[in-house]
Amino acid sequence: MNCPYCGGECDAHFEHNGLGFEQVAPYVCMNCGATVIGPYDDPRELSEEEIRTGFYKP
Numbered sequence: 001m002n003c004p005y006c007g008g009e010c011d012a013h014f015e016h017n018g019l020g021f022e023q024v025a026p027y028v029c030m031n032c033g034a035t036v037i038g039p040y041d042d043p044r045e046l047s048e049e050e051i052r053t054g055f056y057k058p
Helices: 048-053
Strands: 014-016 021-023
């Protein structure tokens, strides 16, 4: 997955749960630090750009 802000590579942490791999952390840009907005994050006001991209600004 590429970062919508800088185009860098995004990565997430996955762990084996006995049956397969499960994502346990959000995708984060390794270049600028932008993070994908998760469904369980505390509510906060988002900018138009954050709503459009689905990522918090770095």
